[in-house]
Amino acid sequence: MENDPVADRLSAVYPELPPGERAIVRVLLDDYPFAALGSLRALAERAGVSPPTASRLFDRLGYGGFADFQAAVRDGARDRSRLLEFVSRAPDSPATSPELRQAAEDLRAGLDGTLAAATDPLLDAAAALLAEARTVWALGGPLSELAAEYLIRQLASLRPGAHRVPDSAQARARTVLDLKGADAVVAYDFRRYSAGTARFVKAARARGARLVLVTDAWESPLAAEAEVLIRLPREAAGPIAPLAHEIAVTELLLVAAAARLAPAERLADLDTLTQTL
Numbered sequence: 001m002e003n004d005p006v007a008d009r010l011s012a013v014y015p016e017l018p019p020g021e022r023a024i025v026r027v028l029l030d031d032y033p034f035a036a037l038g039s040l041r042a043l044a045e046r047a048g049v050s051p052p053t054a055s056r057l058f059d060r061l062g063y064g065g066f067a068d069f070q071a072a073v074r075d076g077a078r079d080r081s082r083l084l085e086f087v088s089r090a091p092d093s094p095a096t097s098p099e100l101r102q103a104a105e106d107l108r109a110g111l112d113g114t115l116a117a118a119t120d121p122l123l124d125a126a127a128a129l130l131a132e133a134r135t136v137w138a139l140g141g142p143l144s145e146l147a148a149e150y151l152i153r154q155l156a157s158l159r160p161g162a163h164r165v166p167d168s169a170q171a172r173a174r175t176v177l178d179l180k181g182a183d184a185v186v187a188y189d190f191r192r193y194s195a196g197t198a199r200f201v202k203a204a205r206a207r208g209a210r211l212v213l214v215t216d217a218w219e220s221p222l223a224a225e226a227e228v229l230i231r232l233p234r235e236a237a238g239p240i241a242p243l244a245h246e247i248a249v250t251e252l253l254l255v256a257a258a259a260r261l262a263p264a265e266r267l268a269d270l271d272t273l274t275q276t277l
Contacts, residue, residue, distance in 0.1 A: 004032075006033075006036075006069075006072050006073050007029060007032055007033075009061060010025050010028055010029055010061075011025075011217070011218070013025075013060070014217075014218055014219075017057070017060075020049040020050075020053040021049075021053060021056065022219070023047040023048060023049055023221070024043065024044070024049060024054050024057050025057070025218070026047070026191070026193070026218055026219075027043065027046045027047045029191060029218060030191045030192045030193065031192070032073075033073045036069065036070055037073070037074075040054055040066045107244060110233055110244070111244065111248055113232070113233030113245075114232050114233060114245040114248050115248065115252075117230060117232055117233060118249050118252050118253075122228060122229075122230055123252055123253065123256040124256065125227070125228045126186075126212045126228045126230070126253050126256065126257075127253065127257045127259065128260065129210055129212055129227070129228065130155060130186070130212075130253065130256075130257040130260075131159065131257050131260035132260075133161075133182060133183055133184035133210070134161060134180070134182035134183050135161040135162070135163065135179075135182075135183045135184070136152075136155060136161060136162045136163070136184050136185075136186065137164070137165050137175065137179075137183070137184070137185050137186070137204070137209075138151050138152050138155075138162075138163075138164055138185070138186040138187070139164065139165035139186075139187055139188070139200060140187065140188035140189070140194070140197065141188065141190060141192070141194035141197060143190075143243060144188035144189070144190055144214075144243075144246055145188070146243060146246075146247075147214075147246035147247055147250050148165075148186065148187075148188050149164055151186060151250050152164045154250075154254050155257065157266070158254070158258055158261050158267075159257075159261055159263065159266070165185075165200055172200055172203075176200070176203045176204055176207060179207040179208065179209045180208055180209070181208035181209070181210070183204075183208075183209045183210070184209060184210045184211070184212065185200075185201060185204045185210070185211050185212070186211075186212045186213075186214070186253075187200075187201050187211060187212070187213050187222060188246060189213060189214070189215050189220035189222055190215060190216045190246075191216060193220050193221055197222070198221060198222055201213075205225050210227045211225050211226045211227055212227065212228040212230075212253075213226035214230045214232065214246065214249060215230070215231055215232070216232055216233075217231055217233055219231060230249060232245050232246070232249060233245070
């Protein structure tokens with residue numbers, strides 16, 4: 001999807017769009033270019049909006065209707081993932097040093113953007129929830145669950161009551177059953193946005209739990225549910241999804257929470273128990 005003019009245009013206008021048209025753009029970018037190649041009605045149904053709302057988006061973008069938009073997508077979109085393209089190079093065309101240097105520069109740029117996005121007020125608000133909530137539950141999608149797991153492993157050393165959201169529907173139901181307004185959920189939700197994460201978060205919010213949401217520049221559909229919303233930039237290191245960005249912001253959250261918890265005694269006891277066991 002890199003250097004595709006249609007996808008770049010969708011990303012650029014996203015922050016300026018009304019909610020219904022944002023939903024269309026999220027579907028398009030989440031499954032690009034395939035989501036654009038069906039019918040207008042099917043696209044609108046996937047986004048949960050009406051066909052006229054979808055039509056207004058393409059008018060706003062300057063296309064002469066949905067058919068013209070589809071033609072532009074067919075002309076400009078790549079139909080392979082960045083990772084597949086990267087590993088499918090001909091045997092005599094390995095990644096060159098300039099390409100590796102560019103990937104390193106992209107990673108640095110992304111990390112710089114992540115650090116800038118995690119502002120002091122956001123970190124302070126998130127740290128207050130992580131430190132003061134009765135329990136903290138974290139979850140993520142197929143890749144971002146690794147960041148959620150890392151958060152909980154470290155946070156459990158700093159305070160009691162830190163848990164990863166279980167995987168099964170039955171265990172999740174038991175978890176939600178006991179949630180209250182004194183509890184907090186930390187969700188990592190990136191394209192493709194996780195339907196399972198959305199279901200759990202909405203059920204937890206209905207019980208009063210408070211939400212810290214870490215998402216991308218296009219913004220998870222759960223953004224409206226969040227008490228603390230941290231948007232990370234879109235830059236990635238070459239063909240690989242930027243898990244480093246999620247881990248970096250998780251480290252910042254942990255440091256901010258630790259500053260509120262003063263966990264020296266707990267950590268000392270943990271160290272002693274670890275050596276004993």
